[in-house]
Amino acid sequence: MLSRTASELYWMSRYLERAENLARMLDVSYSLSLMPQDGRGNGLEELAMPLLITGTLETYLERHGQLHAERMLHFFALDEDNQASIYNCLRAARINAHAVRGRITADIWENINATWLEVRSIANEGLGRYGISRFCEWVKERSHLFRGATYGTIMRGEAYRFIRLGTFIERADNTLRLLDARYEMLGEEAEEVSDTSARGYYQWSALLRALSSFEAYTEIYRGSPGAHQVSELLLLRADVPRSLRACMEELNHILASLPGDNGRPAQRLAAELDARLRYTAIGEILDEGLHTWLTDFILLVRQLARAIHSSYLEAV
Amino acid sequence: MSRTFYDEMYDASGECRPHYREFARWLADTPQELLAQRRREADLLFHRAGITFTLYGDEQGTERLIPFDTIPRAIPMSEWRVVEKGCIQRVKALNMFLADLYHNQRIIKAGIIPAEQVLANEGYQIAMQGLDLHRDIYAHIAGVDLVRDGDGTYYVLEDNLRTPSGVSYMLEDRKMMMRLFPELFAAQRVAPIDHYPNLLLDTLKSSSPLDNPRVVVLTPGRFNSAYFEHAFLAREMGVELVEGADLFVRDDKVFMRTTSGPQPVDVIYRRLDDAFLDPLTFNPESMLGVPGLLASYRSGNVVLANAIGTGVADDKSIYPYVCDMIRFYLDEEPILKNVPTWQCRKPEELSHVLANLPELVVKETQGSGGYGMLVGPAASAKEIEVFRERLKARPEAYIAQPTLCLSTCPTFVEQGIAPRHIDLRPFVLSGRETRLVPGGLTRVALREGSLVVNSSQGGGTKDTWIVED
Numbered sequence: 001m002l003s004r005t006a007s008e009l010y011w012m013s014r015y016l017e018r019a020e021n022l023a024r025m026l027d028v029s030y031s032l033s034l035m036p037q038d039g040r041g042n043g044l045e046e047l048a049m050p051l052l053i054t055g056t057l058e059t060y061l062e063r064h065g066q067l068h069a070e071r072m073l074h075f076f077a078l079d080e081d082n083q084a085s086i087y088n089c090l091r092a093a094r095i096n097a098h099a100v101r102g103r104i105t106a107d108i109w110e111n112i113n114a115t116w117l118e119v120r121s122i123a124n125e126g127l128g129r130y131g132i133s134r135f136c137e138w139v140k141e142r143s144h145l146f147r148g149a150t151y152g153t154i155m156r157g158e159a160y161r162f163i164r165l166g167t168f169i170e171r172a173d174n175t176l177r178l179l180d181a182r183y184e185m186l187g188e189e190a191e192e193v194s195d196t197s198a199r200g201y202y203q204w205s206a207l208l209r210a211l212s213s214f215e216a217y218t219e220i221y222r223g224s225p226g227a228h229q230v231s232e233l234l235l236l237r238a239d240v241p242r243s244l245r246a247c248m249e250e251l252n253h254i255l256a257s258l259p260g261d262n263g264r265p266a267q268r269l270a271a272e273l274d275a276r277l278r279y280t281a282i283g284e285i286l287d288e289g290l291h292t293w294l295t296d297f298i299l300l301v302r303q304l305a306r307a308i309h310s311s312y313l314e315a316v
Numbered sequence: 317m318s319r320t321f322y323d324e325m326y327d328a329s330g331e332c333r334p335h336y337r338e339f340a341r342w343l344a345d346t347p348q349e350l351l352a353q354r355r356r357e358a359d360l361l362f363h364r365a366g367i368t369f370t371l372y373g374d375e376q377g378t379e380r381l382i383p384f385d386t387i388p389r390a391i392p393m394s395e396w397r398v399v400e401k402g403c404i405q406r407v408k409a410l411n412m413f414l415a416d417l418y419h420n421q422r423i424i425k426a427g428i429i430p431a432e433q434v435l436a437n438e439g440y441q442i443a444m445q446g447l448d449l450h451r452d453i454y455a456h457i458a459g460v461d462l463v464r465d466g467d468g469t470y471y472v473l474e475d476n477l478r479t480p481s482g483v484s485y486m487l488e489d490r491k492m493m494m495r496l497f498p499e500l501f502a503a504q505r506v507a508p509i510d511h512y513p514n515l516l517l518d519t520l521k522s523s524s525p526l527d528n529p530r531v532v533v534l535t536p537g538r539f540n541s542a543y544f545e546h547a548f549l550a551r552e553m554g555v556e557l558v559e560g561a562d563l564f565v566r567d568d569k570v571f572m573r574t575t576s577g578p579q580p581v582d583v584i585y586r587r588l589d590d591a592f593l594d595p596l597t598f599n600p601e602s603m604l605g606v607p608g609l610l611a612s613y614r615s616g617n618v619v620l621a622n623a624i625g626t627g628v629a630d631d632k633s634i635y636p637y638v639c640d641m642i643r644f645y646l647d648e649e650p651i652l653k654n655v656p657t658w659q660c661r662k663p664e665e666l667s668h669v670l671a672n673l674p675e676l677v678v679k680e681t682q683g684s685g686g687y688g689m690l691v692g693p694a695a696s697a698k699e700i701e702v703f704r705e706r707l708k709a710r711p712e713a714y715i716a717q718p719t720l721c722l723s724t725c726p727t728f729v730e731q732g733i734a735p736r737h738i739d740l741r742p743f744v745l746s747g748r749e750t751r752l753v754p755g756g757l758t759r760v761a762l763r764e765g766s767l768v769v770n771s772s773q774g775g776g777t778k779d780t781w782i783v784e785d
Binding site: 001002003004005006095098099100101102103106109110113114117158162258259260262312313 | 365547
C-alpha cells in the first residue's frame with residue numbers, strides 16, 4: 001500500500017475517533033455543569049475541562065477573553081476557526097477519506113461524507129437550536145456507524161489495519177488524558193480510599209460514562225467508584241474496550257501483523273508497552289503517583305505514534 | 317431566424333421514434349411528481365456518494381454536482397454501429413498521424429498538412445521525436461465529441477486525445493438510472509457498459525510489453541476538477557491512485573513509495589497534462605509531477621497513457637485535416653463528418669470569419685472545457701467586438717465554425733419536460749485492438765437555447781442508451 005494512502009487512512013480514523021472522544025467529553029462536562037456545584041461556582045470550571053484536556057484553553061481565552069458557557073460549547077463543538085473543534089475533526093477526516101476514497105468501501109466513504117454534509121447543516125442551524133446533548137449523541141452515533149461500516153465491509157488487509165492503528169493510538173491517548181484531567185480536578189479527594197462524597201461519585205462516574213465503562217465498572221467492582229478501582233479499570237483491564245491495556249493489546253497485535261522489516265522499531269515499542277501493562281499492578285502505579293505515571297505514558301504513546309509514522313507513513 | 321432541430325425522441329411530425337417507444341409509454345404512465353421525486357433522490361444519492369466536480373477559479377474549491385437528467389438519450393443499435401465504426405476509424409488514423417509526426421512525417425512531405433502547423437504547434441513535443449512506442453499507440457484513451465445537425469447527421473466536433481474525462485459519469489448515470497427506474501431496463505434491452513473499467517485495465521496492460529505490468533492512475537490531486545473520476549477509475553480497476561509525490565525515479569525506473577518499501581511501476585494512466593509531468597523537463601515550478609519521469613519514459617522503462625505530445629493531434633487547427641488523414645493513412649472514406657471549419661490563420665478565411673462573426677462559433681485552438689469561446693448568435697454586440705479584436709491580434713490562435721443546429725432531447729427542467737441541446741462523447745480505447753463500450757457520455761445544455769454543454773459552464777448529463785432495434 002502507498003505510504004500516503006496508509007497515512008490518510010490512519011489520520012482519517014484518528015480524526016473520527018477524536019471527534020467521538022471530544023463529543024463524549026463535552027457531553028459529560030455539560031451534564032456535570034448542570035448539577036448543583038456545592039457552592040463551588042457555576043459549572044464553568046466543568047465546562048472548561050474539554051478545553052484543558054485538549055490544550056485549547058489559551059486559544060479560547062485569546063479569542064473570547066473569559067469563560068462563557070455557550071461560547072465554550074460552540075468553540076469546542078462547531079467553531080470553524082478552532083482547529084481542534086469537532087467540526088474541524090470531521091472536516092479533516094472527510095478530507096483524508098476523500099483522498100483515499102478508492103481504498104475504502106462505498107459504505108465507509110458515504111458514511112464519512114454524509115457526516116460532513118450533516119455537520120455543516122447543523123452548524124448552519126446553530127448548536128443552541130440543535131441541542132448540545134443531541135449533538136453529542138449524533139457525533140457518537142456517526143462514529144458507531146463508521147466503525148460498523150468499517151468492521152462490516154472492508155477487506156481484512158492493510159487498509160483495515162491502518163484504520164485500526166489510527167483508532168487505537170487516538171483512543172489510548174484520550175483515555176490517559178481524561179483520567180489525568182479528572183484526577184487533577186478531584187485534587188485531594190481523589191486519594192480518599194472510599195470516596196463517598198457526592199462530588200467524588202459524580203466525577204468518577206462521569207469519567208466512566210465518558211469512556212463507556214460505567215456498566216463494566218458496576219459489574220466488576222459493585223461499589224462506589226474511587227481512584228484505585230477506576231484507574232485499574234481504565235488502565236489495566238484488557239476486557240474494557242476503551243482501556244489503555246485494550247488499546248495497547250490491539251496496537252501490538254496489528255503492528256505485529258504488518259508485513260515487511262521496516263516497522264521493527266514501532267513493533268518493538270508496541271510489544272514493550274503491551275508487556276509493561278500486562279505485568280503491572282495498579283498498586284505500583286499509584287505508588288509512583290498516578291499523575292506522574294500517566295504523564296510518562298502519554299509520552300510513550302506519542303513516541304509509538306512517531307515510530308509508526310517513520311516506519312510506514314513516510315517510508316521511502 | 318428559423319431553425320430546425322433534430323429531436324432525438326420525436327420526428328418532425330411529432331411521432332415518437334421507434335427506439336423511444338417503450339420509454340415514451342412509460343413516461344406517459346408516470347406522474348411528473350414521481351419523476352421530480354426520483355430526481356431529488358438522485359441528487360441526494362450523488363451528493364452522498366460525493367460524485368462531484370470542482371470548478372476552476374472557484375476560491376472556495378466548492379464541489380458541485382453535475383446536474384443529472386432522468387430522461388435518457390437513446391440511440392438505436394443500427395445507428396450506433398455506424399458511430400462506433402466511425403470513431404474507431406478516426407482514432408486509428410489519429411494514432412497513425414501521431415506516430416508519423418514523431419517519426420517520418422510522411423503526411424507533411426506529401427503536402428497534406430503544412431509543416432509549420434504541426435512543428436510550431438504548442439502541443440508538439442520535440443522530446444517524442446524518434447521515440448518508438450509499444451504498438452505505436454499514442455492516444456490509448458480518446459474521447460470523440462459528436463453532435464447532430466438539423467437532419468440528424470452526426471458530426472465530430474472535436475477529438476480529445478490528451479486526458480479526456482467524463483467516463484465516470486457515463487457509468488454512474490447508468491447505475492443511477494438502473495437504481496431509480498429498474499422497470500425501464502426490464503422492458504427493453506439496453507446495451508451494458510459496466511465493463512468499461514475492465515476494458516480500460518486491459519488496454520493499459522496491453523500498452524506495456526511486459527506480461528503482467530503494474531498499472532497506476534496518476535492524479536494531480538484532490539483539488540483537480542476530475543478528481544472523483546480519477547479515484548473512481550483507480551478503484552474500479554483495483555489499481556493504486558497515486559500523486560506525483562508518491563512516485564520517484566531511480567536509475568531511470570519509476571517506483572512508488574509503499575508501506576513495505578519501493579515498488580516498481582510499469583504503466584501510468586496519467587490524468588495530468590504534459591506540462592506538469594516532469595519538472596526537470598517541462599514546467600520547473602510544478603510540484604505535481606515526478607522528477608526524472610521523462611528520462612524513464614524515453615528509456616522505455618515506463619508507459620505513459622496517453623503518450624506525451626498527443627495534444628498536437630487534438631489541436632483545433634489540426635482538426636480540419638482529420639478527414640484527409642483518414643484517406644491518407646487508411647485509404648478509406650471518413651465515416652463521420654467534420655464540421656466545416658475556417659482557419660483564422662489563413663487570411664481569406666479570417667476575412668470571411670470577421671464578416672460573419674454573429675453567425676459563427678469561434679474557438680481557441682488550444683482551448684477546452686468551453687472556456688474562451690464565442691457563440692456568435694448568443695453573444696452581445698460588445699462581446700463580438702472584443703472577439704474581433706482578439707482575432708485580429710492573434711488569428712492563428714482561433715478557428716471558426718458555423719453554428720450547428722445541435723439536436724435536442726426532452727429534458728426534465730424547472731418548467732417540466734422541454735427540449736434541450738445535447739452532444740455525445742464516446743470513449744475509444746486503443747490497445748491490441750481499438751474498441752468502445754456501447755454508449756458514451758451525453759451532455760446537455762440545461763439553459764433554454766444554450767449550445768454549451770460543458771459541465772464547467774453549467775451543463776448536465778444524461779444516461780446514454782444503445783437500444784437493440
